[in-house]
Amino acid sequence: xxxxxxxxxPPDRYFRLPEGIRPALYNARLDIYVEDRRFTGQxxxxxxxxxxxxxxxxxxxxxxxxxxxxxxGAPVNNWEPEPESETLRIxxxxxxxxxxxxxxISYRGDFSSQDMxxxxxxxxxxxxxxxxxxxxxxxxxxxxxxxxxxxxxxISAEDRYTILSNGSPEDERVSGGRRTITFSPTRPLASYxxxxxxxxxxxxxxxxxxETTIRTWGKGEQSKLSSFAQDIAHFSLSKEAEYFxxxxxxxxxxxxxxxxxxxxxxxxxxxxxxxESDLLIDPERTPxxxxxxxxxxxxxxxxxxxxxxxxxxxxxxxxxxxxxxATWLALKIIDEWQPTWKVWEENExxxxxxxxxxxxxxxxxxxxxxxxVQESDERYRQITYYKGGAVLTMLEAYLTSDAFREGMxxxxxAHADGNATxxxxxxxLGQASGQPVREVAEDWVDxxxxxxxxxxxRDGGLHLRQLRFNLHQCTEERPWSVPMVxxxxxxxxxxxRRYLFTDREATFDLEASGEVSLLCANAAASGFYRVAYxxxxxxxxxxxxxxxxxxERVAYLSDLWALALSGERPITPFLDTVAALGDExxxxxxxxxxxxxxxxxxxxxxxxxxxxxRRFVVDLFGPAFDQVGWDPSPGEDEPARVRxxxxxxxxxSIGRSQKLVEEAGKRLDNLLGDGDHSLDANxxxxxxxxxxxxxxxxxxxxxxxxxxxxxxxxxRRRYRNALAAFEDPAVNAKALDLTLTETIQGPDLFRFYNIxxxxxxxxxxxxxxxxxxxxxxxxRTGGATxxxxxxxxxxxxxxxxxxxxxxxxxxxxxxxxxxxxxxxxEVLAVDSAFKKTSSAEAASWLRARVGSA
Numbered sequence: 066x067x068x069x070x071x072x073x074x075p076p077d078r079y080f081r082l083p084e085g086i087r088p089a090l091y092n093a094r095l096d097i098y099v100e101d102r103r104f105t106g107q108x109x110x111x112x113x114x115x116x117x118x119x120x121x122x123x124x125x126x127x128x129x130x131x132x133x134x135x136x137x138g139a140p141v142n143n144w145e146p147e148p149e150s151e152t153l154r155i156x157x158x159x160x161x162x163x164x165x166x167x168x169x170i171s172y173r174g175d176f177s178s179q180d181m182x183x184x185x186x187x188x189x190x191x192x193x194x195x196x197x198x199x200x201x202x203x204x205x206x207x208x209x210x211x212x213x214x215x216x217x218x219x220i221s222a223e224d225r226y227t228i229l230s231n232g233s234p235e236d237e238r239v240s241g242g243r244r245t246i247t248f249s250p251t252r253p254l255a256s257y258x259x260x261x262x263x264x265x266x267x268x269x270x271x272x273x274x275x276e277t278t279i280r281t282w283g284k285g286e287q288s289k290l291s292s293f294a295q296d297i298a299h300f301s302l303s304k305e306a307e308y309f310x311x312x313x314x315x316x317x318x319x320x321x322x323x324x325x326x327x328x329x330x331x332x333x334x335x336x337x338x339x340x341e342s343d344l345l346i347d348p349e350r351t352p353x354x355x356x357x358x359x360x361x362x363x364x365x366x367x368x369x370x371x372x373x374x375x376x377x378x379x380x381x382x383x384x385x386x387x388x389x390x391a392t393w394l395a396l397k398i399i400d401e402w403q404p405t406w407k408v409w410e411e412n413e414x415x416x417x418x419x420x421x422x423x424x425x426x427x428x429x430x431x432x433x434x435x436x437x438v439q440e441s442d443e444r445y446r447q448i449t450y451y452k453g454g455a456v457l458t459m460l461e462a463y464l465t466s467d468a469f470r471e472g473m474x475x476x477x478x479a480h481a482d483g484n485a486t487x488x489x490x491x492x493x494l495g496q497a498s499g500q501p502v503r504e505v506a507e508d509w510v511d512x513x514x515x516x517x518x519x520x521x522x523r524d525g526g527l528h529l530r531q532l533r534f535n536l537h538q539c540t541e542e543r544p545w546s547v548p549m550v551x552x553x554x555x556x557x558x559x560x561x562r563r564y565l566f567t568d569r570e571a572t573f574d575l576e577a578s579g580e581v582s583l584l585c586a587n588a589a590a591s592g593f594y595r596v597a598y599x600x601x602x603x604x605x606x607x608x609x610x611x612x613x614x615x616x617e618r619v620a621y622l623s624d625l626w627a628l629a630l631s632g633e634r635p636i637t638p639f640l641d642t643v644a645a646l647g648d649e650x651x652x653x654x655x656x657x658x659x660x661x662x663x664x665x666x667x668x669x670x671x672x673x674x675x676x677x678x679r680r681f682v683v684d685l686f687g688p689a690f691d692q693v694g695w696d697p698s699p700g701e702d703e704p705a706r707v708r709x710x711x712x713x714x715x716x717x718s719i720g721r722s723q724k725l726v727e728e729a730g731k732r733l734d735n736l737l738g739d740g741d742h743s744l745d746a747n748x749x750x751x752x753x754x755x756x757x758x759x760x761x762x763x764x765x766x767x768x769x770x771x772x773x774x775x776x777x778x779x780x781r782r783r784y785r786n787a788l789a790a791f792e793d794p795a796v797n798a799k800a801l802d803l804t805l806t807e808t809i810q811g812p813d814l815f816r817f818y819n820i821x822x823x824x825x826x827x828x829x830x831x832x833x834x835x836x837x838x839x840x841x842x843x844x845r846t847g848g849a850t851x852x853x854x855x856x857x858x859x860x861x862x863x864x865x866x867x868x869x870x871x872x873x874x875x876x877x878x879x880x881x882x883x884x885x886x887x888x889x890x891e892v893l894a895v896d897s898a899f900k901k902t903s904s905a906e907a908a909s910w911l912r913a914r915v916g917s918a
Contacts, residue, residue, distance in 0.1 A: 078437045080150035081209065082123065085116035088207045088214040089165070095203070096243075097184070097222045097263055099191050102176040104184065108204055110168045111214075118161035125201035125208035127151035128174055128183070135169040136161075151201055151208075170205045177202065180848040181327045188324030189284045190264030191222075192338055194331060197381060198438040200256035209438075211379045211484050213253040221245040222263045229262040229282065231335040233317050251334060252314055253482045255377050260333030262321050272299045277313050283322040283345050290345040290777055293356065294320055294363060301364040301398045308394065309371050310474045311481075318370075320344060320363070322778070325811055327848050329362045332369035332391075339366075340812070341778040352747045353707050355779050357399070357406060364395035376477060379484040381441035385431045385510070386487050389453025393461075396454075405703055410653035412454075413590050413619040417657070419451035420515065420595065420627065424536045425895070427887040428513045431456065432487060455593040456509045462591035463548030463563055464498040472497035505546045505565070509593070516545050517633070518566070520586040521599040526572040527551065527564075527584070534595050536631045536895045544569045545594075552588035553581050554612065561588060583609040590620035595627055597634065607642070615651040622657045629903060630895065636903045640910050647685045652704060655686075655711040662719050665907060667823050668863035668896055674908035675825075677915045682720035684915070690716050695728065697745055710747040717755050729755040730764070737767045753783055757790035758824075765796045772808065785813045789820035789827075797827050801834040805841055814845060815854040823861035832862060836873055843879070853885035860889050864897035 090111040097104045110124075122136075126146065134141040134155055143156040153170075176191065177183040183202030184193050193203060201208040220228045224244040232248030239245075251259075265284065269291035272279040279298050281291035298320060306312050315335040322341040330339040343362045346355060372394070373387040392415075399408045422428055431453045435441050461469040472494035480489060487510060491503035509515075517534035520527065529549075533542040547566040552559065556579030564573050575581065583605050586596045598606060606613070606621065613621060625642060628634035643658045666678055690712040697706055717725035732748075733756035735741040744752060757768060765788070772784035785808070788800045801821070803809045809817050821831035835842065846852040856879065859870060870893055874886050 075147040075154070076123075076150040076152065078149055078151075078439065080123075080152065082125070082207055082212070083116075084211070086112055086114050086118060086122070088212055089113050090214055091204070091206065091216045091218075093204055093216065094219040095221070095261065097191060097220065097261075099186075099223055099226060099263060102178070102186060103174070104176075104203070105171075105173045106204065107169070107171050108206070110170075110206070112166050112168055114161065114163045114166060117163055118157065118166075120157050120160060122155045122157060122161070122168070123147075123150075123152045124155075124168075124205055125151055125198070126153035126170075126172070126205040127201045128177075129153075129172045129202070129205060130174065131170055131172045131205070133169075133171040135167075137166055138169075151198070153205055172205060174203065179844075181325060182848060184261070185325075187326060190262055190266060190321070190323045191226075192264075192321070192323050192326075193259070193261045193333075194327060194338070195259060195333075196257040196331060197384075197441045198257065200259055203261075204256070204259070206256045208256045210255040210257065210377050210381070213255050213377060213482070213484065215250045215253055216259055217248070217250045218259070218261070219245065219247040220261060220263070225265065226263045227266050227268075227282070229260075229266075229319055229321060229336055231258075231260055231315070231333060249316065252375075254334055254374070258332070258334045258374055258377075260331070260336040260338060262323075262336065262338065266321065268319075269295055274299055274302055274313070277302070278317045279320075280317070281320040281322070281344065283341065284324075286776075287322060287341065287345050287778070290347055291320075293346055293348045293359065294344050297360045297363045297399075297402065298367065300402050301360075301367045301395075302370075304398050304401060305364075305368055305371060305394065308397075308470060308473070309477045311371060311375070311477050313370060314375050315370060318367075325847070327811075327850050330366045332366040332373060334370065334374045337363075337366045339363075342782045345777065346779050347777045350742070350746050350749070350777065351779055352710070352750055353406065353703055354747075354750070357408065357411065359779075360399050360402070361395050361408075364398040365391040368394040368398075371477060375482065376480040377484050379486055381435040381438055382432055383487050384435075384441055385449045385453045386490065388450050389431070389457055392450045392454035393457040407615070407653065407704065409589070410616045410619055410651070413616050413623065413653065414656065414660075415447075415451045416455045416590065416593070416620075417623045417627075419447045419455060420534075420593070420623075421536075422447050422888065423452055423513065423515055424534050424627070424631070425888060425891050426535070426537065427884070427891050429884070430511050430513050432510045452593065453510075456506070459509075459548055459592050460494070460502065460506060462550050462589065463565070464494065464500055464502070468498035468500075469494060472502075505548060508546045512545070514542075515594050516547060517595045517597055518547065518549075518586060519597045519599070520584070520602060522581060522584070522602065523572055525577065526574050527586070528570075528572045529566055529586070530570045531566065531594075534627070534631065536627075537898070539631065539633055541569065547592065547594060549586065550588040550591055551575075551584065551586055552617075553577065553584040554609070555579050555581050581605075583612050585613060585617050585621075587620055588617070589614060590616045595624050596621075597624070597628055603638070607645075610642070610645065615653055618651065618654045619657045622654065622661070626657075626661045630899050632898070632902060636907050637910055640907065640914075644685065644914065647689060649689075650708065652708040652711050655708065655715065659711060659715055659719065662715070663823075666719055667825060667861070669900055669904050669907055670911075671904075671908070674904070674911060677908070677911040679719070679721050680915045681911055682715055683722050686712055686715045686720070687722065690725075695732070695748070696743070703747075706745055706747045709745070710751055713748060713755075714751050718751060726755055726759055730759060732756075734764065734767070737771050749780075750783055753787045754790050754820075757787040758792050758826075760791055760796070761793060762796055762799075765791055765799065769803075769808075782813060782816075785809060786816050786820060789817040789831075790824070792824070792826045794830065797821075797830055801831065804834070805838060805845075810845060811847065811851065812854070814842065815851065815858045818855065819858035819861050822859065828862060828866075832866060832869070835859070836869075839873075839877055849881040852879065853882040856882050856885040856889055860892045860896075862893070864893060864900045867893040867897050 092109040177185040182199040236247040267288040269281040326340040368391040476493040495502035516531040519530040532539040555577040625639040629636040
């Protein structure tokens with residue numbers, strides 16, 4: 066629509082809607098033509114104006130063609146799209162007064178085809194993804210989180226399709242080959258939480274939680290894999306309602322699985338959309354890691370029904386609060402559901418990932434100023450989820466769980482159905498605990514980085530000094546306010562102390578009885594910091610290593626590795642500690658050791674030193690594997706089965722034991738050939754990967770077939786990942802070609818290259834293919850988030866390729882994922898420095914160790 070009215074320059078991408086004009090109710094109808102990949106719509110928006118509206122009214126609309134605009138029942142003659150701000154400019158006949166008005170817009174649009182946002186075809190379902198700011202691609206709306214309003218939605222589509230949305234169906238009609246459903250009005254929702262799904266999907270049998278019906282939806286036979294998802298959804302929803310002391314607010318809960326999705330899931334109110342691999346599983350054939358992943362994702366999304374949906378951030382700079390809290394609470398829920406899973410030990414691996422990124426120069430604060438909403442799409446990273454969750458863990462440990470929960474309940478009551486900021490939460494927690502929570506929390510949320518705490522015993526006290534931990538060089542900066550929980554053992558037994566360490570250096574009274582035989586300066590790994598113990602405390606930790614809680618042992622090993630990587634300590638303390646783990650019973654401790662040893666194998670050592678590493682690992686962990694063997698004993702518990710898988714990973718994958726590699730091949734061939742299911746589920750991933758590495762074209766064909774036909778999504782993903790592991794050059798070339806096809810797409814794309822680039826035997830070919838086909842690969846990611854991951858997983862390539870990668874991104878800059886590029890280049894620089902300082906030391910240590918064995 067054109068206009069001749071004089072006007073000022075159009076707004077830019079930083080434009081924000083004025084707060085004085087707010088939606089009060091959306092009445093929206095959408096007619097979806099799935100076969101044509103298009104839609105038409107009509108939206109009536111009741112708006113409240115608390116201040117006079119000038120001669121121009123704006124709301125968000127992008128890639129939509131408006132055909133008619135009415136205001137208060139009268140047609141508007143002039144309107145036009147403003148692409149830079151993704152708004153629709155509506156020119157009024159004079160100024161409009163305060164009070165209630167109705168804006169009506171008839172429009173049309175097409176499915177998104179270049180990315181997985183707005184309304185798009187996800188392989189077998191037409192699905193919406195509106196976070197952060199993509200509702201404007203489907204509805205003209207006030208597309209900012211502060212503008213919450215109820216939505217009354219009516220959807221029509223071809224009658225063979227099931228239609229789902231946030232509300233429950235109130236009226237359904239079939240006429241002229243089309244199905245039309247009117248859904249119940251929602252509670253006040255931000256536009257990014259509205260959802261629509263249209264496809265040939267089937268629902269599971271319902272589960273009831275009070276008046277709430279829980280149902281899981283999938284394509285055809287997939288819906289039969291819903292029992293696990295139903296169970297954890299029911300449990301998590303009930304426990305989260307109990308935690309917040311607020312019932313679930315959105316009527317029913319549908320969980321919908323789709324093939325193509327940017328994320329693990331999206332927490333749309335009442336209709337949560339999942340990547341199928343993160344929802345539908347066969348628990349009998351899924352490793353514990355896979356079951357944990359699905360349980361964590363479902364619990365995370367359900368936590369958002371309160372923290373994010375019921376109480377919503379005002380603007381995207383507090384996105385971290387939604388994600389961090391859901392990450393943290395999900396772990397508490399799973400730990401209560403399945404305490405034998407030891408999720409807090411596994412969470413230490415997530416905390417480690419955030420610590421590693423936050424130790425780079427190119428890190429960023431948890432909370433960042435978001436000027437343009439598009440910037441928020443780069444925030445779906447480890448800092449947002451894992452550091453944020455770890456800071457909440459640290460605060461809860463210091464404040465106590467009771468005070469923390471009471472603060473959360475107060476926050477929910479105060480901001481029900483509305484919006485809030487992080488400061489509102491800090492104030493609620495401070496009132497509940499009597500502690501200076503805002504001052505402490507903002508120190509962690511608004512600053513990048515974290516401290517290295519140097520710990521020693523002096524005159525019966527605990528002496529602490531803090532630096533900023535950095536993988537290039539630790540430096541003195543303004544000290545953090547560090548809430549610390551310290552655990553130690555003295556003559557009277559185990560003791561716990563809490564300190565708020567705010568100075569650069571301080572000594573705290575331990576009030577110990579007699580000698581302190583062991584001290585952990587980060588009890589239960591609850592603090593988001595690294596610890597460097599002096600020689601005396603390190604000796605005590607080594608002597609009584611088994612007296613550390615498993616999660617503390619994991620954190621201690623992680624700290625030793627990080628101190629070596631940063632150059633603060635040599636690599637030998639890490640290797641000495643690993644060398645004492647031959648009889649280690651905790652799977653998470655073995656897992657963290659495996660990560661360090663795999664790094665040595667992939668990035669640090671030359672071929673001769675790799676052979677010494679292989680012998681060291683087989684000599685150290687081989688006897689433990691021989692004791693447990695491939696097959697579980699009757700009545701063996703899950704942790705023992707997971708420990709076996711870690712031993713197989715160590716001995717068979719890093720140690721390259723020929724005996725284990727050959728047995729892995731036989732067992733996989735039997736599994737895929739005649740369906741022999743005797744292989745324990747926890748061995749499926751590592752066995753498949755080991756068998757693929759040494760496999761030929763026949764095994765490649767078996768795995769490729771399984772990648773397409775395995776009965777469960779997580780199984781199909783397992784086999785797609787294994788295609789990247791084949792080391793035979795001819796087979797490897799076939800696998801790389803698949804990354805340009807529909808066989809490998811979405812999240813499987815970056816996982817594939819992570820595997821291929823990490824293996825010294827396939828690295829060169831993978832890099833040639835990756836760099837040579839970059840324009841196609843980068844387009845196939847379908848959005849900034851997945852593109853960022855495709856770039857970040859290039860970090861697996863190691864230091865020898867640093868200059869090549871640096872030159873590559875000079876020639877192929879990526880504005881949509883510039884942070885991922887910076888991070889990748891910095892990680893490779895850290896790897897290069899570490900190789901220069903530590904490869905000879907590690908090789909010498911291994912040579913002496915293997916030579917003396």
